[in-house]
Amino acid sequence: MADPLVAASRRAVLKGVFVSAFVLGIEFATARVAVAAEQGRGGFPFAPDAFIRLAADGEATLIMPQVEMGQGIYTGLTMLIAEEMDLAMDQISLEAAPASDALYGNPIFKVQATGGSTSMQAWWLPMRQAGASARAMLVAAAARSWKVDPAMLRTEAGEVIHEASGRRAGYGSLAALAALQAVPAEVPLKDPSTFRLIGKSHRRMDTAGKVDGSVRYGIDAMPEGVRFAALAISPVAGGRLISVDEKPARAVAGVEDVLLFDDMIACIASNSWAAMKAIAALEPVWDDGAFAALSTESLRAGLEEAAKGKAVVAKAIGNADAELAKDGTIELAFRFPMLAHAPMEPMNCTVHVRGDECEIWVGTQVMTMTQRAAAEELGIAPERVNVHNHLIGGGFGRRLEVDFVRRAVRVAGRSASPVKIFYSRELDIQSGMYRSIYGTWLSARLENGKPVAWRHRIVGPAIIARWLPPGFDGRIDNDAVDGAAEPPYDFPNFRAEYIRHELPGIPTAFWRGVGPNVNIFSVEVMMDALAEAAGRGPLEFRQDLIRSHPRARQVLDLAARKAGWDTPLPGGGPRRGRGISLQFAFGSYLATIAEVAVDDDGNVAVPRIVTAVDCGVLVNPDQVRSQIEGGVIFGMTAALHSDVTIRAGRVVQSNFHDYRVVRIDEAPQVDVILVESAEKPGGIGEPGTVSVQPAIANAVHAATGQRIVTLPIDRNLLARNRV
Secondary structure: OOOOOEEOOHHHHHOOOOOEEEEEEEEOOOOEEEEEEEEOOOOOOEOOEOOEEEOOOOOEEEEEOOOOOOOOHHHHHHHHHHHHHOOOHHHEEEEEOOOOHHHHOOOOOOOOEOOOOOHHHHHHHHHHHHHHHHHHHHHHHHHHHHOOOHHHEEEEOOEEEEOOOOEEEEHHHHHHHHOOOOOOOOOOOOOHHHOOOOOOOOOOOOHHHHHHOOOOEHHHOOOOOOEEEEEEEOOOOOOEEEEOOOHHHHOOOOEEEEEEOOOEEEEEEOOHHHHHHHHHHOOOEEEOHHHOOOOHHHHHHHHHHHOOOOOEEEEEEOOHHHHHOOOOEEEEEEEEOEEOOOOOOOOEEEEEEEOOEEEEEEOOOEHHHHHHHHHHHHOOOHHHEEEEEOEOOOOOOHHHOOHHHHHHHHHHOOOOOOEEEEOOHHHHHHOOOEEOOEEEEEEEEEEOOEEEEEEEEEEEOOHHHHHOHHHOOOOOOOOOOOOOOOOOOOOOOEEEEEEEOOOOOOOEOOOOOHHHHHHHHHHHHHHHHHHHHOOOOHHHHHHOOOOOOHHHHHHHHHHHHHHOOOOOOOOOOOEEEEEEEEEEEOOEEEEEEEEEEEOOOOOEEEEEEEEEEEOOOOOOHHHHHHHHHHHHHHHHHHHHOOOEOEEOOEEOOOOOOOOOOOOHHHOOEEEEEEOOOOOOOOOOOOHHHHHHHHHHHHHHHHHHOOOOOEOOOOHHHHOOOOO
16 A cells, blocks of 8 residues: 555645546535536646545545544545445555645634544544545446446446346556536435444554654655754743754754744754754843743732622523522632653754745644744745644643744745754743633532522633634634533522633643533532432432433443442552542533542552443544543543742743643543444544543542632642641
8 A cells, every 4th residue: 555644735636647537526515526627736636626636547536625633534434435435444545635615624623633533523524425426437437338227236446237147347447437426416425324434443544654654744844955953932821932042052063053033042053963053052131021920829819809700601591600609609710730741752844945936844733824924934825835744742731832833944944955843842831822811610400309599600612702703703612612511410590700811921732632621520520519418428429410421321321330339449558449430521521430549648640441432433443542541641631740830930840740641650441332323423532631631530529528619639638648
């Protein structure tokens, strides 16, 4: 099979022999097919749409509209097209899509972006329609050639077959004739009962290249003549460079230039080590500016003050305020820390500026935003910016941002050679974009052992207002209230409300799990508190409140059964407990049960996690399982370790010694139960991260009696051996 991970550029797609063909477009609002005539692309005799290229030898090249960053979407989307087109997976190679909102815009975001666990939700129909339309055109070509009714033909593994005569034709031999067929306005999709790929586990398309090292991430891009640039960035947001002695950096062998900007310094060298040594040799003097006195304490005080303001109602049922004014109201306040993304592949971007043209090699979740950002920095048209996208070594929302691209363009704009900027781990953590601190305030009242009123107030930034302004109505950030406005529980009086509060001096961004991280944690810890107040067990309390959510009940019961909820935990030694969380977010239902062991020093170990998942149709079951397993580790990290703190305007943490992640000896046994479903696909990249955090917190309460309302969990609260 050809290399499945060849990066595509606009030039590569458009150059070559042009033959007559048609281009299939997807009208995303209705997910229906619209047809537009266009010339064939890249020398392929059959290029029926923006996603499929068929060569004369029968090999198909599929253009991937979403970015592969470890979540397996290249494989998942390939399976959708191959299923409907009746291609074998070993007949396919892959290319990353060039920058184009028109052709490759995410049907949910309307821009070319990979994030929010939307890939399968957004492309489930368009990819299948593309494959089905291509297959129909190939069948029509064979029917015309053989002068038979298309209904008498079937397809299998890249061939059209006429059983009556025994004739068979490979797709490649039909490609040129298929290009002359009309693109069908509508085409029937396969009945799920006939699926041969969807629903069956398939090896990842990118695994072989990762094993043998042939895969190229953004940091691996090495255009001819590339130079390397290490950066020093103002340690305080908005700070400015006052002065620096360049001589120590210029004295390092291999250093070619030292570039000074108002907010950063770039040392350019022939190799990365020289660039890093040069930056380390500098002692810049910075004007810290307006945020020099910023601290975690002042940020939290500002958020607490904002919480006293007037909220905007996201959803209301009945009259929760009136019910909560009565005696017996239970209240909990939750606090969430700033978090860094800290992907294994730190920020990097390679740029070559030649007059009014710019070429970029990068791993990004936002191709067209990258293109536009570069164009703005250079004052040129976006069409003059050619972006080569690569696989990403971890995104988690950080690569939904283009700040590092802008920096790379600014540096490369002052060099005749291509320049690769790269962040050290310290720079990555201390000069990044961050998950904001958040606060939530929950109130509820019980009657006859059940909640009769519920109010959930969220205070935090509106990231969507900056990142995608058309997605913000000026009142409610839908991400900020996700997981709060639509809980899987039946409350007769309900109110979810939101107060927008932007952190001064802190660049905030989406972080894996986004709004549901905050809200589902709050909801699920509150549910345990209510169950305790009602004198009922956490499991049965939830079961009574989800009667109108059968999918939620199914995953809850499955997880409880698998975890042995009613069986005793080992006695002696550390304090032990089990905890539950239930969630509906990203279009998927999850129930997670965590087992914890808490020692006398307050250290929390998590020996086992059980998660039951209903994410609708399971396209590639093994990849769903992998996503949950990875999400569990990411969520455990947030629950037990992660916290970014600010002192004198600066991020205190610098590397994995003080910004801890879960280590291999801390990893739990993870049991994942997958529910077979005919429902449309939900998201799966983030739900595991969300679900595990409240399950651990509730398990800690079961073990110690300490209600966890602040993350990360403070072991000093749990310690018996307090000094």
